[in-house]
Amino acid sequence: MIDSALVLAQQSFPAPLGDSMLAHYLFVSAAMFVIGLVGFVTRKNMIIMFLCTELMFQGAGLALIAFGRHHLGADGQTFVIFVLCVAAAEAAMALALVVLLFRHRETLSAEAWKELNG
Amino acid sequence: MSMEVIQLGLLMDLPILAALLIAFVGKPKNAYKIALITSLITVLPMLGLLASFDWSHGDQYQFAWSLSWLPDLGLNLSIGVDSVAMLLIALSVLLGPIVVLASKRAIIENRKMYYAWLMVLQAAMVGVFASRDLLLFYIFFEFTLLPMFILIRVFGSTNRVAASMKFFLYTFTGSMMTLAGMVYVVYFVSTQTGVWTLDIATLTHHAGAMSLTEQTWVLAALLAGFAVKVPLFPFHTWLPLAHTEAPTAGSVILAGVLLKLGTYGIYRFAIPLAPNAFYEYAPAIAVLAIIGIIYAGLICWVQTDIKKLVAYSSVSHLGFCVLGLAALNVSGFSGSILYMLSHGLSTGGLFLMIGFMYERYHTRDMRQVAGLASKMPVWATFMVFFAMASVGLPGLNGFPSEVLCLISAFQSDAAWSAAGEPGAWGSTLGPWFAVFAGTGMVIAAMYLLYMVGKICFGPLVEPKDHGHHGDPIPKDLTAREITSLVPLTAGCLFFGLQPTILLDAIEKPVNATVNLVEHSVESMNASNEQTDFNIIAEGANP
Amino acid sequence: MIQLTPQLTTLLSTLTNPMVALSDPAAADPHAAATTAHAVGEVGHGPAWVLLIPFLPLLGFVLNAIYAAIGNKSKLPAWTTVGLLAVAFATTLSMFLSYDGSPYTVHAFDWIQVHFGDKSMIADFSFYVDKLTILWMLFVTGLATLIALYASEYMSNDIGTGYCRFFSAFGLFVFSMSCLVMGDNLLMLYLGWEGVGLCSYLLIGYFYKKPSAVAAAKKAFIVNRIGDLGLALGIYLTFVHFGTLEFAELFSNEKLMGYVADASVGNFSAIPGQAQWIALLLMIGAFGKSAQFPLYVWLPDAMEGPTPVSALIHAATMVTAGVYLIARMYPVFLVSEFALPTVAWIGTITAVLAATIGMAQFDIKRIMAYSTVSQLGYMFAGLGLLTTTGAAFHVLTHAFFKALLFLACGAVMHGFAGQLDLRKLSGVAWMKGWGIVGVTMLIGCMNLAGLPYITSGFYSKDMIIAEAFVTPGYSIIGWLLIVTAILTAYYTFRVYFRVFVGPQHAEPGNEHHDHDDHAHGEEHNHDAGQHGDHHSSGFHPHAPGWAVNVVLAVLAFASIAAISLAYIDKAEHHGWVGSMVHDSTAYFHSPYVEQAHHAAEGTAHAVDGPVGFKAPKAVFGMDAHTAMILITGIGGIFGVLVAAFFHGPKGWQGLFIGGRTEAAKCRMDAVARRFGPIPKMAENKWYVDEIYHAILVAPLRVFSHVLHWLDKLLVDGLVNLFGFLPRLFAWVIRPSQSGVLQGYAVNMAGGVVILLVVVIVVVLRAGGAA
């Protein structure tokens, strides 16, 4: 039993992610995306909101990695690395923005900014 | 490029040049002069064209010229006129000096803007009729909206903003549908011939092959623009408003030419491009036209605003024009085209009269002004003349066309017309259409005499505060005003007494159009019979 | 009406016109018929000078318009008009004299021509001349000349103001009337028809500052237009059915000939319905123009116009256009089963109705107007009874004596400052300078009353009434017409006895020529007190001048002299008019009908005898004609005597039976009271105007207002609603743009989810369906 598993592992390493396993990963990734989305929508603190978008990005990233493993290609992982870079850049911007806004309104609430409407 | 093409081009270019001159070089006080001189000069090439036009081949495009513009869209600057277009161009050009003359005293502020746009409008109107390219036609057709919008919006009376908006938006909405319909036809023809062409003659030749359903939709789309423009009941409500608010020159041009774009569109596009559908729905269109005749006529009868009355009378009159088209026979088309040419003269005349009155009294309310014959006999004489022309008195312009339109309604029912006449091959309308439309004659007499009776006759009534506005006003019409009326008067008499000249001129194209419709209807009937036969044959052979 | 139908059939096939009872050699002679038929079929071209007849009056119109434009302040317009009309009349006379018996056309210019396929619709500006045309044109131009002469004096108060306008409209009228009568096609006829309507409108509304005149003008035009609609539709239908508008072609149309042949044997079912409709539609036009019930209401009101206008247009010429139309289109009427009976009955009803109203009026011009309506009723009855000769003869005599009556009344009106109330005038004939008016008025009244043998009116009226009795089933019309004749005699002499004889009395009217800019009244006030015998101080009647008197005298002479017309050609055609009518399509037994009949002879519908031969029928044991001379003659005299008794002054002037001593009181006053409200109702014209207003005009006006509101609210409202929809939509969705970041996020996320779900569901359903 162990042998056969080992042989199997040796024969096709790295082994493709099975469909059922993939589903688990995808479920987690979807959950992360949705949690991020829900958090974005419900939380008023801008930093937390930003973190939620990060969660969404990483949810997508997780899916990419899972798919990459599923297809046994490097594309997914490559993609994720770039996503992480972009996320980092966005994080920098977000922090700068949040600081700028806090200076003007003394609050981190997104609802403080609703002069433009209609 | 032949001499004639240059002349045709001049009809469009001269007004544009004048507009540029007025807008960018001239002083406000010269605007009127430049416009007047240009519009007078423009008459010369027009007369030249009339002289060199080969009337015996009126159904062919003459003075044709084409320049590829956007080959990828199939758009060519291709101009040329058949006799119908030639006559309508002549009408547009002739109205030019008249409206300029009539504007001298009415327009005091913003003269540069006014005359420049008036000139642009002149050019655009010529362009509409001179286009041999579908898209070019559409471009000019739409373009006329802008000058008119500006004339109403800036130079109109109190409710001008709403009027101009309604005018623009209503017609624009309709014509967007028209564009869609036109594009569909072009597309269809391209699937048939493999060539994407906007050439009207080619399109006309192939469009009849569309299925009835397709044609119905195309017709609906085309009519969406043209029926609003005509305006056909119940799409007419912009017209009274626009007419009432527009400056005199605007009303004259609106009545004289712009409304005719709708009927011209129906004649030139809706009927040839969707012949079977038009044949199918002609009774419905005629019913709308007749409702318009009666409905608008009765509404005229209870107006107190004299300009609104005349505006509604346009709706009523144009009903005859559409009725003639819906009859789909030679007399109907002839009458309708004659109506297009002649209606503007009498209605335009009435608008001029009202404008002259308004300049003196600053009111159009018949309760405030009445019995002017004793004060302004010359004015009243012209008023009665144009009212009678509008009533459709024989010998004046309205009559021949009205007669032909009504006769055509009778004739278009096969049961009532002799076989062998083109257009007598089926029943679109019938005698009842003529009977009901004929009541329009009575109603026209009712409201126009009501108007004349109030405004010209009876004891003199003048508004109390008139004369407080601006310069002192001469009592009766001035020489300039009479000069602007004389061509219209002469035109009314000419159309009334010599319609044969015009009828001969349009005979060829009209017959060609009727034959085209007849051919399409017959071939569709034949193919339907063939299908029926096939079905029967198949049914008999299980 | 239904029971009439077979009778008309009989009429057509078996009637014998007493006037041709002695047989008509020309008609019976096949050779003569063929010759004339040839002439009908191929119409030659006439001399161009005939064009002078319509165009000289038109020249008058133009010249007068120019005079008006340059502000002429003399009698030049009148003399221009009189001169031109006289030349036109002379031309007409020469046309009459040079007429060789075959109709011809004169082409002025092309008018309306449409060509479709191998056919065309041609209506040129051309003139068609046959004897019917000549007959009409003779009295039109003749009377127009005379009346223009009369008007030159009558309208002289308006010199410098409306004088040119009056005469230019006058010229235009004669031109239009010429087109109507001489037009060679139906559209020309229509042109003239509408043209005379226009002139009528302009001239009724001549005193345009007077609201009642304006209203009357409007009413005349609009009521006429209703008729014109029928006429127009009839014309269109004629074209659609027969394929031509030209008389020459129409009357040689094989279809029409076939129909006439069918009609002559009573086989109306062989005639298509649409052909029968033509006559009914044309008839409506005739009713409008000739003021027949129910479209007569405009004519009495039309008396608002100057009296020469009333005389020429609204008595002598224009109103007979309906008669002319039916006469001209007689073959078309013959082929319609119901048209001629309807014409006969409508004519009779109009005659009776108008006479009853005329009896109760006090305005002498209105009495004359109603008498015109009534007499037109006679003419229509005559047409309906197939005696076009009688109708045309009555048109002619009526033109003379009614013009005379109007002009006399006009002289009175002119002289007494617009006074027309017969209660306020008396003994006018005895006033200084009014003798000729008195005498000529008497002649006119006698003609209208139809006093036997001495008046032409008697002959023409008698011809119609007699016809009613020889036509099976129509004697009731005859009796009604006789009663009307008595009423006519009564109300005519009522006017004469009250206004022209008896004690002299005059109250001036309140109309100081308010159409004048210069005060006409003042002119007469300077010699106040010199005429103390007049009740109104400061007023003296303005006796007519030479022009008026000459015209009155000529007309009086003409209306007597017209008696002779009844005797010329009596043997052949029952009078000169008969001979004129005979050679035209108007005659039901004309060569045209003969020809049609011959055409039909070869067919299965061959008939026993020629069309229109009536079996002589005895009335009261006498020849119908003789009987009628007695009955109507006695009736007329009776009517005069009744008038004399009730209205005549004491003494010989009242034929010794009258008892009136004052202007305003007479025996009738007491009698009228006995009748309760009836005289009042008659005076109020049986409230016909009010009824029309209540059931037609007012509802239509209300309806129009409703439409106007509908247009504003519903039609435009819908447009505005569609215009408003985008805005409404915008206001509805505007809250989605709340400006709150989370709100946007929710919207976006929600939008994405909803779209995904919708798309998947939509596609699944579409896929499932497929």
Added chain:
Amino acid sequence: MSEKLALIVPEILLFITTCIVMITGQWPQRAVRQFTPWICGIGLIAAAGAATATPDAVGTLFPALIPYTKVIIAMVGLLLLLLLSGTVDRDIETDVDRGLKFNPINSNRGEFYAFFLFSLTGLMLTVSADDLIWMFLALELTSLPTYIMVTISTKEHKSREAGVKYFFLGALGAATFLYGFAMLYGATGTTNLAGIAQHFATNGISSIGMMGMLVALLGICFKIAAFPMHFYTPDVYQGAASPVSAMLAFVPKTAGFIAMILLLATVGWHAELGLPGEINALLWIIAAFTMTLGNALALIQRSVKRMLAYSSIAHSGYMMVGLIAGPGQSGDPFWRNGIAAVLFYLLCYGVMTTGVFAVLSAIEKRNGQEADDIDDIRGLCKSYPALGWVLVICTLSMLGFPPLLGFIGKFGLFSSGVSSGNIGLVVVLGINSAIAAWYYLGLIAAAYLDSPGDSVSTVTASPFVSRKIAGVISAGCVVLLLVFAQPLIEGARNAAALSPATPNAADHAPLAPDPRHDEDH
């Protein structure tokens, strides 16, 4: 590798320019500082020149897309550059005028222009994208700089508010299409677009692939400001300085449309049925809603910039008609090629909208605030005739008034929509054009027909001539391109030609025959 590099020479040139600009923008000498925009211009011209020389991208879906698209990007970029001058650092330069020392720390000029060029670089990279990763990065490169540009474009609160909204919602949108990309990759096992297309064509579109496509498209809707991702648009356009708004109207929108075109090409357009059902339905609904929403909300605005923002939304809706219509068969002419129509319309829209925003940028209120209310432009043709006429001409063109450029562009959309059988959508487009006429006319009437006397607040010209020039050039293009439109249309048609080698998933997908087309067979 070198073939790939040859394709992105313009981007490389732009990137180099960006680096230079970053430095020169902070240069102590004013002359050098002020030369910065010129450097940008040179870079853009160089990029445009390089773009014309770009070879066909072999193996991609639209091999000839690059030259035309990048040239129009560079050209509109030049216009935007003219417009952007003076947006930042105005106070600093005033201070320097008054003798204060220039402090590079406070200056934003360098990064502002750099960001602008970065954004354009991103846009160009989107055009070159043949891979999902590339596309993602290019799209982010397009957007990220704009977030900052919006925020720093004015010193007012509204810019910050605009910035924060734009940034956060942008992140949400990016996450969405990223997730879609992930699913696309998952479904096909490749990130290469041509590979994806190949996979779809051979294996059909799996449900996860379809889902991925839908989600990706929805995410990209943010870039093109289409329903349901359009909510940020009016706030951001209003909050940003007018030149930046103009840029937002063109740059991200173009990037989004290019991305969409490339993505849609992977599933392909069926010869008769067009896009696969789900995608067609999605785009149909989005297009219809986007136009209608945009136009309806624009109707009730008083702020001209908000109005233009909504009109920008509406225009996205119009252009989606072209997307749905697709490029037709290879060799199909312009009127059938919806993608060509979109590419051409992007140019038209870029020029028109730049013109209008240029007018708004070229005037300001007396208190230095931006002109925004419709009253501010009242009577502009009298007070500033050149600007007024630019506004009138460009607005008329946006209205689609014949014969201006916008009409020609719209006609392309019309004809492709009709000839691809999407007549219903064309009707919606027509009705929307009419609704749009309402507010455009209001704008025209305010600028041209009303007199300045009606205006509540008075405006004055802003001191930047280049903005005026930008406006005049835009208006000039709107008119003159009419005459010279043919090469552009031809270019668009060539650019939008789908590679004949492209496998078409839609053609292979088992689809039920549509009864509509029965009569054609």
